[in-house]
Amino acid sequence: MGNRAPSYPLFSERRSALAVNARIAPDVSPRLREIVTAVVEHLHAAVKQIEPTHEEWLAAIRFLTETGHMCDEWRQEFILLSDVLGVSMLVDAINHRRPGSATENTILGPFFVAGTPVLEHGANLCLDGKGEPLLVRARVVDTDGQPVANAVVDVWQANDDGFYDVQQTGIQPRGNLRGKFVTDAGGAFWFRSIKPRHYPIPNDGPVGKLLASLGRSPNRAAHIHFIIDAAGHEPVITHVFTPDCPYLAEDAVFGVKKSLIGDFERVADAASAAKPGVDSPHWLLEPTFVLQNNVR
Numbered sequence: 001m002g003n004r005a006p007s008y009p010l011f012s013e014r015r016s017a018l019a020v021n022a023r024i025a026p027d028v029s030p031r032l033r034e035i036v037t038a039v040v041e042h043l044h045a046a047v048k049q050i051e052p053t054h055e056e057w058l059a060a061i062r063f064l065t066e067t068g069h070m071c072d073e074w075r076q077e078f079i080l081l082s083d084v085l086g087v088s089m090l091v092d093a094i095n096h097r098r099p100g101s102a103t104e105n106t107i108l109g110p111f112f113v114a115g116t117p118v119l120e121h122g123a124n125l126c127l128d129g130k131g132e133p134l135l136v137r138a139r140v141v142d143t144d145g146q147p148v149a150n151a152v153v154d155v156w157q158a159n160d161d162g163f164y165d166v167q168q169t170g171i172q173p174r175g176n177l178r179g180k181f182v183t184d185a186g187g188a189f190w191f192r193s194i195k196p197r198h199y200p201i202p203n204d205g206p207v208g209k210l211l212a213s214l215g216r217s218p219n220r221a222a223h224i225h226f227i228i229d230a231a232g233h234e235p236v237i238t239h240v241f242t243p244d245c246p247y248l249a250e251d252a253v254f255g256v257k258k259s260l261i262g263d264f265e266r267v268a269d270a271a272s273a274a275k276p277g278v279d280s281p282h283w284l285l286e287p288t289f290v291l292q293n294n295v296r
């Protein structure tokens with residue numbers, strides 16, 4: 001007798017997910033089986049809840065096709081879709097559960113550039129001369145409150161027109177509003193910049209159209225990006241948001257966390273500008289970043 005073909009349950013509306021998942025081979029990776037099984041079950045449950053027409057399902061396929069067509073070396077529309085649906089932040093939250101005192105993570109964003117040179121403390125990141133002057137005096141400590149020396153801190157932000165330098169090659173100076181610093185023995189670093197402003201995510205593609213159809217804002221709340229990396233500690237990718245931004249409660253990618261809203265103080269007294277070259281009036285931001293010791 002020849003080998004008998006495997007027996008699978010036949011497809012029906014009630015048992016649709018079971019019929020699909022039963023076809024997974026027995027020697028498949030357990031993790032792949034777990035992932036595909038869950039995705040199929042939830043996808044079929046959503047279809048049963050929605051009961052889409054054929055035209056609605058084809059519209060969904062066209063949307064995903066257009067999303068793929070918008071992806072290239074400089075733009076990833078599927079990541080943008082993940083961002084605006086809150087999935088990117090959820091994945092980040094699951095992978096960066098930290099004790100209450102540690103600085104919370106948020107998403108990296110698409111405009112990080114590796115290889116930014118290390119600058120001296122006090123450097124002015126604003127090369128285009130636009131925006132309200134900002135002085136940042138920051139510290140990096142561990143969860144015991146001890147200073148973290150020699151931490152490497154990457155900083156970047158959009159300019160006062162709402163664009164990152166890589167979005168305006170030939171318009172903005174190269175490296176505008178970017179810098180890298182190394183903390184001193186007291187865990188401190190400081191630099192000059194501008195008060196950040198809100199800006200829209202790229203909204204000329206299918207994801208932007210989806211936001212518009214949902215009545216949602218495409219704007220990101222005003223923020224400065226920070227990556228802090230130190231030996232023996234878990235790296236942090238985070239933002240500091242301005243408290244007066246009108247889009248704090250509706251940040252397009254759900255990046256705002258209460259603990260990441262900074263205290264921006266308006267300083268009008270020239271004598272209070274303790275460092276050379278600091279303009280007056282200016283804004284002052286003095287954040288403390290708390291790193292978690294690596295768990296062994």
